[in-house]
Each structure stands twice: as structure tokens, then as C-alpha cells.
Amino acid sequence: MTHLFLLFLATAAFGLLCLSRERHQRDLAGRKLARRATKYARLGGFAILAVAFLLAGSRFGWAVGALEWLGLSSIGALLTMALLARRSGRAS
């Protein structure tokens, strides 16, 4: 279960990081976000990644946990990219 939760965290984190990019906001959120919201999205993204790292490390040990965190982060970023590609493909 922790594995799935970590994947969810990684995807959510990269989703927020993606949302903090002005060029992607229209595709993901349907409109430009306010400057403050953009900032919070970026901070939130990094914070969730940090939390996921701590969770993985404390749950699986720092060696294996760090590896799993890296691997799941790649997958999370890929899922975010796939979502964005789908959305922007539909928009244009």
C-alpha cells in the first residue's frame, strides 16, 4: 500500500510542479493562475516530494527507500507528462 501511496504522492507533486509552469496552466487548469497560486503550487510540489522521500526512507530504509523514491518520481513525472500531452492535444 505504501508503494501505491508513494506513487500517488510523486504524481501529485509533479502535477503541482507542472501547474506552476505558466505555459502549462491553461492546459491543466483551464486558465492562467494567479502569481500567488503559482508560487504555492511550486512550493507544494517540492514539499510533497520531500515528504515522499522521508516516508520512503523511514519505511524501507534510506538506501532502498531513496532508490524507490527516485524510480517512482520518474514514473510520476511520466504520468504527469502523459496527462498534459492528452490535455493539450485535446485543447489544440
Added chain:
Amino acid sequence: MKNGFRQSMAWLHTWTGLLLGWLLFAIFVTGTSSYFQEEITAWMTPEVRSVPVDGPTRFAAATRWLEREAPGASEWSVYSAGKRAAGMQLYWVNGPDAPADAPTDARLDGAGRKTEARETRGGEFLYRFHYDLYYINWYWARWIVGIAAMSMLVAILSGIVTHKKIIADFFLLRLGKGQRSWLDAHNASSVLFLPFILMITYTGLVSLATHYMPWGIAANYADEQKFADATFPWPAPAERVGPAPLIAVAPLVERAERTWGVGAGSVRILNPGDRAAQIIVSTAPDSGMSVRQRSLTFDGVTGKVVGAHNPSGAATATEGTMIGLHAGRFSNGVLRTLYFLSGLAGCVMVATGLILWTVKRRAKLADPERPHFGFRLVEKLNIGAIAGLPFAMAVYFLANRLLPVGEAGRSGREIAAFFIAWGAVFVWSAVRPSALAWIEALAMTAGAFAAVPLVNALTTDRSLVTSLGSGDWVFAGFDTAMLLIATGFGWAAATARRRSTGSGAAGGKRPAKALSTKVA
């Protein structure tokens, strides 16, 4: 100056990537499959049913078998690849009175019964191919693979410099836009999986570092044998002194496992049945992140600990951990899957890079109907490598099921089938127009992978339906993976076909969409 630097890096990236790209693709694909080496071997020996048994009992059963079948041997050894292994591999050295052609090895299942499995190299062939190649001397093969890996490292680093907007384009994947899409897919697979790709290339070089740079050994040891003795001690059996019963093995294995806190992977018994007997118990290959194994040596009669080997020191630990990180033997199911998916991303990175070379140049061709020789060559080699190698792997699995089971030298024929199939795709791509050859080769690969579970169901009693029903996850997983790979290639073939019949200019190209779905 900055622009000049970036341009020279782009040049370096293009040409190191292209020249060794085909070999790198083969190394990446076979290496990625090796994360499931034990599972592939289990699938390729359907006669062996894996029986979950705990370590000590398993080794005791193997020792009893050896006592019965090889009583006069001067040494016995029993190996298990760890928790995922279906059985145990036994070797022994016959005494002087045994006939010269007496057997010296056997495979047992977890319960200690001899298995009469079909002769195959299984997943080990793919694993060895990824650094020893085949048909050529391993010494030179490792140099070739090393040069490829070094080029890969150069291509990755120069690629990072060449890629102007790593952060800005981080999430960008534009589909259906020709060259742009290929570049996005190439960037996505390499940037998002950069930690893995850098790690795997660097640690791959480290794992053969003493092969590439033997001077460290030459400077510190009188000869290579002394280095080997210090790093991988391998004591020879001592002089025999007189018969004495061998102590029970299971309690010793248990004691060793308690001492380490991890499972045992091999037991070596010198002079069994003699007063000079010694029992060496070593840690399992999947017991820790470092590949350097620990061992305990026991007196074979009294059971007293007479020696211990604990590789220590920062350099040994670093090297062992780097190789361990590369091979991932320690990993659990989730981590193993992540390793595999990251490996696939590496394959996609190399494949899209190779295809990108042709896509970029197609637009600039003087006469697109009659491209120059170099362009045609790259195009054909791309088909032979990118569609051909996976096709060869599917044929390898099919040959495992279709060749007669009892035939002598059948493992060699499986491998011959692999290379004949691979060569056939090269020949096919050479004689057919490239756009058609892409579609046909991809479709053929899809068909071959789809046929694997089907032929398995027809030739064994362990079909996908049966294994799903009985919770046999190794077989069910293997068959399902074959179907997923077949779907990926089928999609690629269909998309390539749509492209070549649709917009004529984009003939024979797979759009990024089909590729990215294979990664996901």
C-alpha cells in the same frame, strides 16, 4: 564561444550516439530483461516447479543428495540464486577413482529432487549477452561493450549540454508533430529517467573496471591470482587424513544466517566425509545491496567456526554497492519493476535517438525518393536493431518451447534461432523499401510475442489460464508481459502504417505516441 561549445557537444552527441547506438540498444534491451533473469529461466524450464523451502532445509536436502550420488568427491558446492530461484545448482569434483565421464553437476528443485528440465541457458544467455556478447571472445567483447558504455556516458553528458531547455521543456510531449514529437520522446525518456540512466551507465563501467583498468591490480599485487585470492578467496581441499562423518549442514547454515542477519546462498564442502572436511557458507546474491559476499568457514566434523571472510574497506564497499545497484539483485518486486520500467525508458531513449537521426536528415535530402547510401544504411540498421532484436528474443522463447525436448545440444540451437531470427530481420530490411520494412518488422515482432503465450499453452500444461488460476505469478506474469509487449509493437506497426499511407512525407516513422505508451 558558448554557441560554439554547444554545437560541438551536439556534434559529439549525434555521432557517439549513432555509431554505437545499435549495440547500445541491444545491451539495454537484454540488460533490462535481465532484471527478470530468474523468472525467464523459470519460464524456460517449465518442468521445474518451484517449491518454497527455507534456506537451511534446502541446503541439507542438497547435501543428502550429494552424499548419495557423489560420495567420493573431493568437494561439493550448492548454489541458490536466492529467494526468486526455482531450484539449486550443484557442482562437484570427482575423486581419482571416478570414471572420466562421470557427471559433475546437477540441478535440484527446492525439495532436493533432481529435475530433468529441458536443456536451456534461459535468462542467463540474455544476461551474459549484455556484456559478453556471443560468438566472439569474452575478453574483446567486454572491451567493445566498454567502449559502447563509455560512448553512452559521453552521449548522455553532451546530450545534457545540447538540450537547451531541460527545465523549461521538462513536461513537454507534443504528439503527432513529426520531428518535434520524436525529439520530445527522446528528451522525455532521457530527462525523466536521467538518474537511472546515468547510474546504470556509470555502474556498468564500474562493474568491469578491473577489466578496463588492470593497472591498479598490477601496482598492488604480484600477479592477478594474488588479487583474486585476496578479493574472492577460494581455498582448495586440503590433504585427506582419514574418514570421519560429516556434520549436519542445516544447523551451520542457520547459525551463519543468524550471524549475518541475511539468507545464505551457497554452501561449499571440501573433503566431505574426511577429518579434514570444511564447510564454507556464503551469503545469497540477493541478500544485500553490495554484491560482495560474506562467508563463514566451519570445521566439517566438529562444526566449529574456523574462518570468516568479510569484505570490508571503503573501496570494496563502494565498488560492491555500485555493482549491486546496477544489477538490482537485492530489490523487492516493486523496486524490480521500477528497474525494469526505467530500463525500458533507456531502450526508448536509444531507439528514438537512432530514429531521430534519420527523421532530421530526411527533410534535408536532395532527393527523398533516392536517399544517399549512408542514410539508407542507417535506416536499415535501425530496423534490424530496433525491431530485430526484440523479434529475436521472442523467437528465442518460441524455440524453447518448439525444439524437441530431449535433443542433444538444444540450448545451442535456441541461441542459434535467436541469431538467425535477428539476422533475418536485417536481411529483410535490406531487401524491402524502408517504410514497408518498418511496418512488416514491427508487425512480425508483435506477432512473435503474441505467439509466445499461445505456444506455451499448446506445449505445456502451464498456460496463462492455468497459471492465473493456480496463482503461479511467475508464469502468469511472463505470459502477460509477452502480450503487453506484443500490444506495444502491434500499436507501433499500426501507427507506422497509418503514417506511411496518410501523410506521404512521414513514411515509415513511428510517432512518439506509440513509443511513450510502451514506457508507461
